Amino acid sequence: MAHYPIEALLRPPVEWSSSLAAASLAAIALRAPDFMLMTQTVGQAVAGLLGVLAVVRGYQGWRVVRYQRGLRHHRRYRVASASIQPKAEGLFLGQGFLWTARHTQRLWDATRAANRRFIEPAASWPRLARDASHRPAISGLPALHGVGLLEGEQPIYLPWIERQGHVFYVGTTGVGKTRALELAVIQDIRRGHPVICLDPKGDPHVLRRLHAEATRAGRPFYCFHLGYPAHSARYNPIGRFTRITEVATRIANELPSQGNAEAFRQFAWLFTHVIARALHALGERPDYRKILQHMNHIEPLLVRYFEDWLDREGPSGWRPLLDRDGARVQDIPRHLKARDPRALQLVQFYQAQELYDPVADGLRRAFEYEKSFFDKISVAVQPLLEKLLAGRTGELLNPDYADPDDPRPILDWETAIRQRAVVYCGFDALTDAEVAAAVGQGMMGDLVAYAGELYKHGLGQSLAVVEERPETCLHLDEFSELVRGPEIVQALNKGRGAGLRFSVYTQTLADIAAGLGNRDRATQIVGNVSNTIVMLRVADLDTAKLLSERLGSVEVNMLIVVSAATDSSVPDSPVHFTSMMQDRVSSQTAPLLEPGYLMQLPRGHAFVLMAGGQLYKVQLPQIADTPSRLPEDLDVIARDMARRYRPAAAGPVGGREALDAGQSG
Numbered sequence: 001m002a003h004y005p006i007e008a009l010l011r012p013p014v015e016w017s018s019s020l021a022a023a024s025l026a027a028i029a030l031r032a033p034d035f036m037l038m039t040q041t042v043g044q045a046v047a048g049l050l051g052v053l054a055v056v057r058g059y060q061g062w063r064v065v066r067y068q069r070g071l072r073h074h075r076r077y078r079v080a081s082a083s084i085q086p087k088a089e090g091l092f093l094g095q096g097f098l099w100t101a102r103h104t105q106r107l108w109d110a111t112r113a114a115n116r117r118f119i120e121p122a123a124s125w126p127r128l129a130r131d132a133s134h135r136p137a138i139s140g141l142p143a144l145h146g147v148g149l150l151e152g153e154q155p156i157y158l159p160w161i162e163r164q165g166h167v168f169y170v171g172t173t174g175v176g177k178t179r180a181l182e183l184a185v186i187q188d189i190r191r192g193h194p195v196i197c198l199d200p201k202g203d204p205h206v207l208r209r210l211h212a213e214a215t216r217a218g219r220p221f222y223c224f225h226l227g228y229p230a231h232s233a234r235y236n237p238i239g240r241f242t243r244i245t246e247v248a249t250r251i252a253n254e255l256p257s258q259g260n261a262e263a264f265r266q267f268a269w270l271f272t273h274v275i276a277r278a279l280h281a282l283g284e285r286p287d288y289r290k291i292l293q294h295m296n297h298i299e300p301l302l303v304r305y306f307e308d309w310l311d312r313e314g315p316s317g318w319r320p321l322l323d324r325d326g327a328r329v330q331d332i333p334r335h336l337k338a339r340d341p342r343a344l345q346l347v348q349f350y351q352a353q354e355l356y357d358p359v360a361d362g363l364r365r366a367f368e369y370e371k372s373f374f375d376k377i378s379v380a381v382q383p384l385l386e387k388l389l390a391g392r393t394g395e396l397l398n399p400d401y402a403d404p405d406d407p408r409p410i411l412d413w414e415t416a417i418r419q420r421a422v423v424y425c426g427f428d429a430l431t432d433a434e435v436a437a438a439v440g441q442g443m444m445g446d447l448v449a450y451a452g453e454l455y456k457h458g459l460g461q462s463l464a465v466v467e468e469r470p471e472t473c474l475h476l477d478e479f480s481e482l483v484r485g486p487e488i489v490q491a492l493n494k495g496r497g498a499g500l501r502f503s504v505y506t507q508t509l510a511d512i513a514a515g516l517g518n519r520d521r522a523t524q525i526v527g528n529v530s531n532t533i534v535m536l537r538v539a540d541l542d543t544a545k546l547l548s549e550r551l552g553s554v555e556v557n558m559l560i561v562v563s564a565a566t567d568s569s570v571p572d573s574p575v576h577f578t579s580m581m582q583d584r585v586s587s588q589t590a591p592l593l594e595p596g597y598l599m600q601l602p603r604g605h606a607f608v609l610m611a612g613g614q615l616y617k618v619q620l621p622q623i624a625d626t627p628s629r630l631p632e633d634l635d636v637i638a639r640d641m642a643r644r645y646r647p648a649a650a651g652p653v654g655g656r657e658a659l660d661a662g663q664s665g
Contacts, residue, residue: 005557005585009106009150010068010115013061019054026050063150070146071110071119074139074602078624084183086191090157091184093534093608096618097148097156101554103617104592106147108556119143140537140602148617156618158532162610166492166502168529170509170543171536176604177505179620180534181475182209184503186623188473189213193501194417196474198443200429200436200481202227204641205627207424211634212627214422222411222421223634226439227428229392231633234399235411237442238276239285242453247286248273250445253486254384254438267377271295274362278305281359287398292385295378299340302363306346309360315353322349336368343367387435388442397439413450417472418459426637429481430644437481444487447474451491451498471499479504480511483525492528504529508543532610534618537601544595547609551592560584 026047029036033043077095084092097103110119119141158167167184171177181197182205188195190213199206207223214221225232238247252269255261275294276286278301284290294301310318322345336344347364366374388397399410416423425443427436459469476482492502506512513522526546535547562582568575592615598607608616630638 006559007106007109009064010109010118011064013064015057015061015064019057019061022050022054022057026054067146067150068118070149071143072146074142075145075619077604077619077621079621081186081623081625084186084190084621084623086187087157089155090159091163091187093156093158093180093183093616094606094618094620095153095155096145096608096616097151097153099148099593099607099615099617101556101592103147104554104590105556107143107597108590110143110147140605141597141600142602144597144601145605145617145619153619156608156616158608158610162532163501164496165531166496166504166529167532167534168526169503169505169534169536170507170538170546171606172507172539174603175537175601176606176620177536178203178206178477179604179622180536180606181206181477181503181505182623183620185210185473185475186213189217189219189422192217192420192470194420194422194470194472196416196423196425196447196472198425198427198440198474198476198482200427200440200478202426202428202430202641202644203477204638206477207426207634207638207641208627208630209623210422210424211630215628217422220416220419220421222409222416222423223426223637224396224411224423225426225428225637226393226396226436227426227431228637228640229396231408231637232396233409233411234396234406235443236285236287236397236399237439237446238291239287239399240412240414240446241449244277244280245273246445246449247276247291250442250449250487251291251381251384253445254441255380261380264377264380268381271366271374271377272381274359274366275301277359278302278363281305282308285401288385288388289394289398292382292389295381295385298363298366298374299343302343302367303340303346305363306343306350306360309357310346313357314355318349318353322346333368339367339371384438388438390435393435393439413447414459417450417454417470420470426641427481429478433481440482441487444482444491447500448487448491448495451495451500454498455494469499471501473501473503476502476504479506480515483512483515483522486521489521489525489528492525502529508538508540509546510540510542532608534606534608535598536606537603538598541595541599544598547598547607548591548593548595550609550613551615553589554592555587556590557585557587560586 029038029043029050030047033040033046036043036046038046109115169177169180185195185197185206186209189210195210197206197210202225211221211223222233223231224235238250241247248269251272252265255265255268257265272291272295275291275298279286279290279294282305315321347367350360350364388394399408400406401410411423415421427440429436454469482488491500495502509522509526512525513519516522516525530546533547535544538544560583562584563580565577565579567577593607601607604620604622606618606620608618610616629635
C-alpha cells in the first residue's frame with residue numbers, strides 16, 4: 001500500500017476476500033489433493049504456500065480494519081508511578097510518534113466529506129445509537145492520534161539538553177495540564193533535582209504527589225500556603241538579598257508604572273530604600289511589617305539610627321553636646337515644628353557638626369520633606385503592604401526568626417536548593433487574587449535575586465567547600481496568575497545560567513498578556529519559554545497558531561474521479577456517443593498541521609514541538625496509583641483543598657474519580 005501515491009486505507013478490507021480464497025484452496029489442497037490433480041506431496045507444498053498467502057493477506061486486511069478503528073476510538077493509557085523512572089534519553093512525555101507529511105495526508109483523507117463515516121464516534125456504537133445517555137463520552141477527534149497507530153507508538157522523550165531552554169505547556173481547562181505536571185515532577189524529583197511548584201489556585205492531588213515523591217526520595221518537603229497559615233511554612237520575600245537595593249526594587253516592582261504613576265513609584269522606591277538601608281545597618285532583617293511601620297512614622301527609626309551611628313562614628317562626648325545645645329527653635333522650618341523634638345535635635349546636631357553618613361543623610365532628607373508630601377508618596381506603597389499584612393497572612397510573610405515556640409519552618413531558597421528539597425507553594429488565588437499575585441511576584445523576585453547569586457558564586461558561597469550547582473526545576477501552574485511584574489522576564493532570560501529550569505503552564509496566550517497588562521512583554525515571555533511547546537487542546541485560534549505557524553507546508557495527494565460523455569457529430573455513424581472514466585491524482589500544498597486541529601485534541605493528548613522544529617503527537621499517561629497519606633498537618637490542607645477544588649471538566653464527578661477519568665486540569 002505504501003508504494004502508491006494514495007494509500008487507500010479508507011475502504012473495505014478487500015484483502016480478506018483473497019485471504020479467504022487462499023485459505024479455502026489450501027484446505028482443499030491439503031485434504032483432497034487429487035481433486036486438484038496433485039499428489040499428496042505437491043498438495044502439502046501448495047497448501048503451505050497458500051496458507052502463507054492467506055495469513056499475509058489476512059494481516060493486510062486486519063491492518064486496514066485496525067487503522068479505521070483507531071480513527072474513532074480512544075485508548076486508555078495508565079501507568080503505575082513506580083514505572084516512571086528517569087531515563088538517559090530525557091524527560092518522558094508519553095507514547096506517540098513523529099508527525100510527518102504521511103500523517104497530514106492521512107488526516108486530510110479521513111476528514112473529507114466522503115470519508116466522515118470513518119471518524120464519526122457514533123458509528124462505533126450502533127447498538128447504543130437509540131440511547132445517547134449510554135454512549136461513552138468521546139472527547140475531541142481521536143483520528144489525530146489514530147493516523148499514527150498503523151506503524152506503532154514509541155516512548156517520546158524530551159532530551160535533557162533541550163530542557164535547559166524551558167518548556168511551555170498550554171491547554172484549556174480540564175485537558176491534562178496537571179497530568180503533565182505530575183508526570184514531570186515525578187521524574188525531576190527522582191533525578192535528584194530541587195523541585196519548586198508554584199500553584200496559584202491549589203490542586204490537592206499535586207500537593208499529595210509532591211509529598212509522596214519527596215518522602216520516597218528521602219528529601220525535605222516544604223509547604224507554603226496562604227490559605228492555611230496555621231499549617232504553612234513561613235517565608236519572608238524581602239528578607240534575603242545580595243544588595244540592599246533589592247528590597248526596595250521588589251516592593252516597587254509591584255506598584256503600577258504606567259503614566260504619572262511612574263513618578264510615584266520612583267519616590268516610593270527611594271523612601272523604601274532609605275528605610276531598608278537603615279534597618280540593615282542596625283542589624284535587623286527588613287520585612288513588610290517594619291517597612292510599613294517606618295513608612296508611616298520615620299522619626300523613631302531616624303532617632304535609633306542616628307544614636308547608634310553617632311555612638312560608633314560620631315565625635316566623642318556627643319550626647320552632652322546635644323543635650324546642652326538642644327533644638328534651636330528659631331532655626332526650625334515651619335513644616336518641621338510639629339515633628340519629634342529628639343529627631344529635630346539629632347538632625348540639627350548632624351548638620352552643625354558637618355557630619356556625613358549615606359544612611360543618615362537619606363533619613364535626614366526623608367525626614368525634612370513636608371509631611372503631606374511624604375504621605376502622598378507613601379500612600380502608593382501602603383495599600384500593597386496592608387494587603388500583605390492583613391490577618392494571619394502577615395504572620396507567614398513576616399516570620400519571627402527568634403521565636404523558639406513557633407514550630408513552622410521558615411522557607412529559604414538557599415537552604416531549600418542546597419537540601420535538594422521539594423517545595424509546594426499555594427497562593428489561594430481563588431480567595432484573594434490580589435494578595436496571591438503580590439506574594440507570587442515577591443517570591444519570583446526573591447528567586448531571581450538568588451539566581452543571580454547562584455550564577456556568580458555557585459551554591460553555598462559561605463561554605464568552606466562550594467557545592468556543585470544543581471539544576472533547579474520550577475513548575476509554574478496557572479502561569480498567568482504569577483506574571484505581574486518584570487521579575488519573571490529576568491528569571492526566564494537569565495535563569496538558565498543559574499541552573500533554573502522552568503516549566504510553565506497556562507491556558508491561552510491572552511492570559512499572559514492580561515496578567516502583565518502588556519502584550520509586547522507577553523510576546524517576550526512566550527519567546528523565552530517556547531523553545532519546547534507541549535500543546536494540549538486549546539480554546540482559541542491565536543494560541544493554536546503559536547505552534548502551527550512554526551511548521552512548514554507539505555504536499556497532499558488527492559484522487560479525482562473524472563467522467564465525461566461526448567455525442568457523435570456524424571449522423572450516419574453507428575457510434576452515437578463516447579464516454580470516458582478516469583482516476584487522476586493531483587497534489588496541493590497544505591500546512592503540516594492545521595491550527596484548527598489543535599482545538600480538537602482529545603483529553604490527555606498533545607502535540608509537542610521540540611528539538612529544532614520536530615513535531616510529535618503524544619498521549620500523556622495517567623498515573624494509576626494514589627499518593628500515600630500525608631502527615632496530619634498537611635492532610636488538613638489537602639482535605640480542605642479537595643473539598644473546594646473541582647476539576648473544570650469533572651461535572652458531577654469530583655476528586656479522585658475525575659482525575660481517574662483523565663479530566664484533571
